Amino acid sequence: MTDVLDPPVQLPPTPPSHDAHEEHGHDEHHGPTGILKWITTTDHKIIGLSYTVTSVIMMIIGGAFAEIIRAQLASPNGTLVSLSQYNELFTMHGSVMIYLFVGPFAFGGLANIMVPIQIGAPDMAYPRLNALSYWLYLTGAITMLSGFFTAGGAANFGWVAYAPLSNSVNTPGAGADLWIGGLLLTGFSAIFTGVNICATVFYLRAPGMTMFRMPIFTWNMLVTGILILLAFPVLTAGLIMLYCDRHFGTHIFSVQGGGVPVLWQHIFWFWGHPEVYILALPFFGMATEIIAVFSRKPVFGYKGMVFATLTIAALSLGVWAHHMFTTGVVLLPFFSIMSFLIAVPTGIKIFNWIGTMWRGEIWFSTAMLMAIGFLVTFLIGGLTGIYLASPPLDFFTHDTYFVVAHFHSVVMALLMAAMGGLYYWGPKITGYLLNERIGKLQFWFLFIGTQIFTFPLYVLGLEGMPRRVPVYPHDPQWKTLNEWSTFGAILIGISTILFVVNVAVSWKKYPSGDNPWDAQTLEWFTTSPPPHHNFYRLPQIRSERPTWDHNHPEHHALTHGKHPELTDDGLEKVPSS
């Protein structure tokens, strides 16, 4: 950050990007290169990119597990995997996707890269802690997956590891310990990233970047960071208790020693439900940015959006026991109404997204298609979630495929937003666009595949098929529904392959320029990729869209509904009184 120019009209119409590139290259030559650079770097962009690449690899691994699971379920008496292998597969599918893909991709990957740039900061507040986060995450991921190479196989007690199934009697293998260890490591990486994001947002904002001028994505990441700090330590504590129960003879979760098995569920879900929003909020943020940019409008109801995010975060800390309605040991009405109420801020967000598109000029780039796909799929997942907030309906559908279908609608929506984020911010990170034609093909495979994948699962759940079963009773209708679901999963698999193909095909092929989308927020003001400390100059920040204000002086400085009167030089008039 060298100078802050004021007023913005003094800047040349576009920043001199090739100069910046030269300076950028000059800067980078001070440090090591190649693999040594990757290992020693504390640059948030490189760490974020490492996170992104690692988590996408995790997505491909978790997706491969999912395809094996769906292949096994395509027939009632499948023989592709054994009963115990199946338990390992769905456990590791859930664990890899939740712990190693969705979260790290969002707050370690894209947020790590984008949050500092969006607020005009040179790096994260604690660059070395940031590097530590990545290495803990990578170590944790390898630790968790290495369970497959142990004699007893990987963890097989489900991604929720309910006690007492997860104790040393029922699950004796080393795979379970590696699962706990891996999760502890990635948990710490999440906590450190949470600390980092909060500190960065609170202390490193550029001059003029007030809290209510931050992009929605940064807002959501701040709230996510706070939720991480509130929730993840609880999981860490629970995992240590679980490990002590397994190896040090404590009886925290075992009835024999006077412990309480349900305590594990309380601890797990006290982390687990905020975790749902730790996973979802970043993607809400991505979708918000994408929809605004490709509708060429500001985010509709910006302040409502921020308050909705805060409300979701607050409510999410009081709803954990809706995962435990059928335990018979929780107060049903309280957790029911709290869960119902989450629909309200979520609904506000959905209407705000539609409001942003309303009377816009919608450009259907791949990123925008992914964001709209996210909106629709998330709507389905959200509406079916409302059923599950009602205890009688939860008794009816708990642990059946209805629940599986519900949260797969949600997480597949998040995956679409994630892909949208990659198509949207990819050019900023790499300087190159991805192929739009393949991207659109990928979108349609992903979107249609998701609906074909989830819809039969809803029906199967309502007809009584429990989750986590490798075999199911012979029934021609169940078989047909499962076949359809498997077909949908294959389409989703093809979409993932198309993404990999797209990366390979577009490799350094389509230079993007600094701002290919006529975007609004600060990251699009700097070069693509940004220089070592992100900015050589900053525009004047007078609204939450500094880049837009700079590029469109005629639509200058929209400050939350009030259109300020401008003087002839394009400056805001100072009220005379």
Added chain:
Amino acid sequence: MQTPALPPQGATVRARRWRRLRLAVALPLAALALSGCTLPSFYASPGASTSSKSVYHLWQWFSVGAIIIGGFVCLLVIYAVLRYRRKGDHIPRQSQYQLPLELAYTIVPILIVFGLFAATLVVENKETANPATNVTINVNAFQWGWKFTYPGTNAFVYGQTTQDPEMVMPAGENVHFNLTSSDVIHGFYVHDFNFSRYALPGVKNEFTILAQNEGTYFGQCTQLCGLYHALMWFRVKVVSQSEYATWIASFNNPADEAAAKAAAKTTYQQTSSIVPTHGSTTKFGR
């Protein structure tokens, strides 16, 4: 109506529009309310007990709401996507706030949510009530099977995995269940009761079910409990009260007991393949 600023014609137009809107909303709702029983099933089923039927109706009404709201939002999305696709390099009006609209879509969902919650409470209180009963069944889940005992009698049923132990219960009478687990957490789930409850170690879970329709229903463990979780099946046979009394009495006569046990043994050993097909008498999945 408080619209003093509007000219008289404006007020009448608005009133007419409002009347039309009311009609458009009220007519289908009234039609739905009148034909309450003929609502589509939305893939659920009324089941065989009193509470399963209330749960089913709750399900239907939730589905009606979900489809109306979801359909409305989908229409908005489709309209926006079709109507506002980019036509040129024109920059649209940079509008950002519309406070009355934002308040509307905050307040209306809150009202809807409290409505859903109220409906939930009614059904939930019915379902979780534990009235006094004459029949009690103790259900014990273990890896990987079920044991059903009938306190005060000699009757018991026991079976592992695909032996399909068959719990017998009377129709038309409140039956009290005490659900426990010997080892890990299991899920007691009978699809035709639209009901499930965890069997927890160290906890006695109690609930009451009033089965109305006689028949044999499929039950299964729904909470992951280890290797043979997928095969931890049982059946629920709902019989008339006289048949139930006869069945209980068959365990009381010591001479008959051995015969009953022997008979039971043969029925339990019915399976050899890992997943047997169910006989035509068993209803499951629907």
